[in-house]
Amino acid sequence: xxxxxxxxxxxxxxxxxxxxxxxxxxxxxxxxxxxxxxxxxxxxxxxxxxxxxxxxxxxxxxxxxxxxxxxxxxxxxxxxxxxxxxxxxxxxxxxxxxxxxxxxxxxxxxxxxxxxxxxxxxxxxxxxxxxxxxxxxxxxxxxxxxxxxxxxxxxxxxxxxxxxxxxxxxxxxxxxxxxxxxxxxxxxxxxxxxxxxxxxxxxxxxxxxxxxxxxxxxxxxxxxxxxxxxxxxxxxx
Amino acid sequence: xxxxxxxxxxxxxxxxxxxxxxxxxxxxxxxxxxxxxxxxxxxxxxxxxxxxxxxxxxxxxxxxxxxxxxxxxxxxxxxxxxxxxxxxxxxxxxxxxxxxxxxxxxxxxxxxxxxxxxxxxxxxxxxxxxxxxxxxxxxxxxxxxxxxxxxxxxxxxxxxxxxxxxxxxxxxxxxxxxxxxxxxxxxxxxxxxxxxxxxxxxxxxxxxxxxxxxxxxxxxxxxxxxxxxxxxxxxxxxxxxxxxxxxxxxxxxxxxxxxxxxxxxxxxxxxxxxxxxxxxxxxxxxxxxxxxxxxxxxxxxxxxxxxxxxxxxxxxxxxxx
Numbered sequence: 001x002x003x004x005x006x007x008x009x010x011x012x013x014x015x016x017x018x019x020x021x022x023x024x025x026x027x028x029x030x031x032x033x034x035x036x037x038x039x040x041x042x043x044x045x046x047x048x049x050x051x052x053x054x055x056x057x058x059x060x061x062x063x064x065x066x067x068x069x070x071x072x073x074x075x076x077x078x079x080x081x082x083x084x085x086x087x088x089x090x091x092x093x094x095x096x097x098x099x100x101x102x103x104x105x106x107x108x109x110x111x112x113x114x115x116x117x118x119x120x121x122x123x124x125x126x127x128x129x130x131x132x133x134x135x136x137x138x139x140x141x142x143x144x145x146x147x148x149x150x151x152x153x154x155x156x157x158x159x160x161x162x163x164x165x166x167x168x169x170x171x172x173x174x175x176x177x178x179x180x181x182x183x184x185x186x187x188x189x190x191x192x193x194x195x196x197x198x199x200x201x202x203x204x205x206x207x208x209x210x211x212x213x214x215x216x217x218x219x220x221x222x223x224x225x226x227x228x229x230x231x232x233x234x235x236x237x
Numbered sequence: 238x239x240x241x242x243x244x245x246x247x248x249x250x251x252x253x254x255x256x257x258x259x260x261x262x263x264x265x266x267x268x269x270x271x272x273x274x275x276x277x278x279x280x281x282x283x284x285x286x287x288x289x290x291x292x293x294x295x296x297x298x299x300x301x302x303x304x305x306x307x308x309x310x311x312x313x314x315x316x317x318x319x320x321x322x323x324x325x326x327x328x329x330x331x332x333x334x335x336x337x338x339x340x341x342x343x344x345x346x347x348x349x350x351x352x353x354x355x356x357x358x359x360x361x362x363x364x365x366x367x368x369x370x371x372x373x374x375x376x377x378x379x380x381x382x383x384x385x386x387x388x389x390x391x392x393x394x395x396x397x398x399x400x401x402x403x404x405x406x407x408x409x410x411x412x413x414x415x416x417x418x419x420x421x422x423x424x425x426x427x428x429x430x431x432x433x434x435x436x437x438x439x440x441x442x443x444x445x446x447x448x449x450x451x452x453x454x455x456x457x458x459x460x461x462x463x464x465x466x467x468x469x470x471x472x473x474x475x476x477x478x479x480x481x482x483x484x485x486x487x488x489x490x491x492x493x494x495x496x497x498x499x500x501x502x503x504x505x506x507x508x509x510x511x512x513x514x515x516x517x518x519x520x521x522x523x524x525x526x527x528x529x530x531x532x533x534x535x536x537x538x539x540x541x542x543x544x545x546x547x548x549x550x551x552x553x554x555x556x557x558x
């Protein structure tokens with residue numbers, strides 16, 4: 001079986017500054033893959049270039065065998081890639097329900113959308129309580145729940161998550177990670193960018209360690225967790 | 238079924254418009270036409286500035302395109318000897334207005350495709366530039382009458398035509414807002430990056446809104462030209478564009494009824510303030526400053542008149558229980 005996501009030699013520039021120096025990663029169907037690394041290592045940049053929020057200088061991205069390098073971000077959503085961007089990017093002036101409905105923007109199967117809406121409320125009961133509140137009045141944790149739930153509303157094959165634990169209380173982080181694991185066990189592949197390397201490696205099947213725009217190490221989540229070098233550099237051990 | 242519902246305002250409106258046409262004395266009629274044209278302009282600009290959150294400053298440019306196109310066509314057709322003038326004139330006018338809308342829409346497409354890829358203030362600058370380019374081009378084209386413009390435009394615009402135009406603009410805006418496309422436009426206004434991440438073709442939708450808006454600006458131009466019987470570049474300077482922007486901002490970005498209300502208010506107050514016409518821009522600027530300080534979302538905000546009625550009823554019900 002070919003990889004669900006195959007990223008080859010991705011190079012990205014911000015103006016004259018080169019942020020990625022040829023990053024290659026792949027995600028197999030049903031996998032959770034984590035990208036970890038220090039600030040400025042290129043984690044978010046990689047994710048944005050994959051979902052075409054950013055234009056890559058060179059490199060190729062293919063989704064389930066199809067070359068999607070030249071497509072734009074909204075076309076990728078239709079092909080099963082959902083991106084919950086860093087800083088959540090929810091619609092602050094729209095209600096929780098409207099946010100979720102927009103997540104299913106490209107879908108036309110009303111029954112399926114209604115079912116997925118119920119499912120989102122089951123995953124995050126808090127969102128059901130807040131469904132008629134506008135996004136801007138939610139707490140940070142609730143906004144992150146909404147961002148994840150909204151990304152799932154497009155019924156993706158691949159979910160891109162950027163720093164879902166950023167600035168959240170430990171308990172909320174537990175909730176979010178439990179949902180990520182649950183969603184993954186139903187077959188959705190996840191590409192996860194995380195500052196919180198420990199948490200990410202705990203749930204990831206595989207992980208890539210980025211350093212200054214390059215892949216420094218890759219391996220199974222558990223192996224990296226146990227590796228003394230990684231512990232020293234990223235896990236404060 | 239839904240198509241019928243959209244036709245209903247026209248069916249009901251026509252006899253009312255006809256009665257107004259019969260009743261209105263000329264000095265009232267000219268005010269009503271001005272109000273109507275401004276309502277068309279404000280409601281259509283609202284599709285871009287309000288619904289989609291893009292800032293266009295070139296509405297008068299599209300008006301000019303519509304006005305010149307329509308005037309050229311009605312003048313080219315002229316009078317007919319064999320067909321009754323009622324049928325012939327209105328038929329020609331209808332075609333001319335449609336052509337004006339089409340031409341303005343085409344210009345909207347030309348300006349929109351390159352500039353709507355950009356984010357933020359670029360659109361304002363590009364559309365303002367377009368407005369001036371159109372004006373200068375017309376002033377230097379002798380076949381369009383140069384700086385003096387085209388005079389002797391036939392008096393085809395009646396209150397009925399203007400009224401139908403107003404209805405068309407409002408019905409289109411409302412249908413657009415309540416459709417999936419409207420959802421996409423609102424998502425773009427709220428957060429363009431997030432909208433793109435939801436699968437909304439942001440550039441495509443912005444261009445569509447822009448083209449539709451330009452078409453109705455062209456309609457407004459065509460109607461105005463055939464009422465004042467003169468089409469000159471002076472009628473379509475950026476001052477006119479800003480006037481429409483003020484209406485949209487005053488009414489509330491994204492509120493259809495707000496745009497209608499503001500257009501009626503500003504146009505009729507201008508008539509009352511004829512004596513101080515030279516202070517028009519000063520009054521507009523002051524109005525904008527006061528509004529931005531006291532109510533930055535405009536009088537109606539994102540809401541419509543009927544939303545207020547709803548929330549008022551809810552509040553009363555809560556107070557009673």
